[in-house]
Amino acid sequence: MASTPLFRRIDVAPAYQKVAxxxxxxxxxxxxxxxxxxxxxxxxxxxxxxxxxxxxxxxRVLEEGGLIRRDSSRRLQACLPRYNKLATRLSRALILHEVTFRELFETSMTLEVASVEGAVERATNENISELADNLARSAEVVEKPAALAELDAEFHVLMAKASQNRVLQLAREPAAQLFFPTTEMIVGGVAEGGARLVEAHRHLLDAIRRRDKAAGVLWTRRHLQDWRRGFEKIASLDRSVEHTYMEHAYAARQ
Amino acid sequence: MASTPLFRRIDVAPAYQKVAxxxxxxxxxxxxxxxxxxxxxxxxxxxxxxxxxxxxxxxRVLEEGGLIRRDSSRRLQACLPRYNKLATRLSRALILHEVTFRELFETSMTLEVASVEGAVERATNENISELADNLARSAEVVEKPAALAELDAEFHVLMAKASQNRVLQLAREPAAQLFFPTTEMIVGGVAEGGARLVEAHRHLLDAIRRRDKAAGVLWTRRHLQDWRRGFEKIASLDRSVEHTYMEHAYAARQ
DNA sequence: AATCTAGCTTTGTCGGACAAACCGATAAGA
DNA sequence: TCTTATCGGTTTGTCCGACAAAGCTAGATT
Incomplete structure (x- = not known):
């Protein structure tokens, strides 16, 4: 057993850390x-x-952590950390840990189902019209994989938003950032891929409108299973989200 | 449509950023x-x-991002970003966004259920013995809320680990960091709270051993519903995870 | 051989300096 | 009168040089 300490542990943190x-x-x-x-x-x-x-x-430490930022004139101000920025860090971490697409798929399935459940329960009219707007734009680019993939990612972000659950929004983001960039490859590689995707979105929006949770869950499952089937045509689920893919996603984000 | 640009966008990133x-x-x-x-x-x-x-x-930028660290002699080396460190950052962001315990609860329910499902499917013998060890230690401190709360958090981390899904491990961490610190308050405030918690863990471990997914899910639900009932005795689910609570959790982590 | 010591390296911090960008206000021009 | 140009005063981004403390290395000592 430790004897009662005579002195407090002295603080050896460097000055810059203390400032932060x-x-x-x-x-x-x-x-x-x-x-x-x-x-x-x-x-x-x-x-x-x-x-x-x-x-x-x-x-610099705080800036990187997203707690402060510099406004237009480069003056310092406090700010709300953006999920998106932090999620990017997490995605990067996942890459470095060499997670597999199987892990990504399994977790996304869980989170997207939770997301649609929340959306069915609590979506506002504004949420619904945002989703409808996205769907309309998607229908227009059904033959353009790149544009469609981007709108797909946005659709799922909007659905998470419609769930009114910010913790869920945050939790799904890192996986989504790695998961959805592959959509382009898949939609482009499967006949009718784009049409099936838009079809699924249409049913999802419909389920949300009708507050039909079972339908929402069903179509989310189908939608992701479609992704999975498409993915397995071009790669193995058990391969890691490789550096090469990372470079691809990375370059696209810049 | 934009005309074809004559010049490339010039790069104005500050030098330290380019270094990073x-x-x-x-x-x-x-x-x-x-x-x-x-x-x-x-x-x-x-x-x-x-x-x-x-x-x-x-x-400093990279250090905060978890990409590099200083070893014992303070020399720089690359490293794998620790989920835990990044998750801490996310938890902080959640606090600042003033999320409610309801959001936290709902998301944790989803993620913990997914976690136990994975554990039932894929837990190794080593995972199981870690969980068993945790359970044994928990049984010893069933009357000590602080120690028990800590072991409870560890139990759920171990379960996520047993799911063999690192994306899931990462996704659940931010919510868990905010969720589980309240366990102490709850276990302390409810008669038989500690005993019920250990009982639930026992059934969870048993379900994992028997590869009984239904039982795992059932007991996870009960376990979290217990938390919820206990929480509602001392606070409202719809109150935000307040700054005051944050200070508490924060101080305890240091 | 194990230990000690002195010197070299590296980090953390400091003070001062300067160009470029930005802000605000005033002066000049339509 | 409204717009544009100009001109200090700030502030940031970068650089230079310096030094104490802590770590490492290798030779000196026991």
């Missing part, structure tokens, strides 16, 4: 609200009593 | 493998032809 932590605390605690300015670098230098280089290193 | 991007590319592409050294700051200064301050800012 201090600012982070203020934002997390709500003392600095999203959108409010943090102050100039010079002001931070004076407040913390450290060098500007040190302040700048701390700022 | 360049190193990131090497890691993502696998030219630098996790564990391999990046080189000293001085070497990077020479290679990139920029000042050390600039290099250091770039390094």
């Amino acid at each position: 932590d201090a600012i982070e605390r203020e934002i997390i605690n709500g003392r600095i609200k999203p959108g409010e300015p943090i102050g100039t670098e010079q002001q931070l230098v004076e407040q913390f009593g450290v060098n500007r280089s040190t302040v700048r290193e701390g700022i | 991007d360049a190193i990131e590319r090497e890691i993502i592409n696998g030219r630098i493998k996790p564990g391999e050294p990046i080189g000293t700051e001085q070497q990077l200064v020479e290679q990139f032809g920029v000042n050390r301050s600039t290099v250091r800012e770039g390094i």
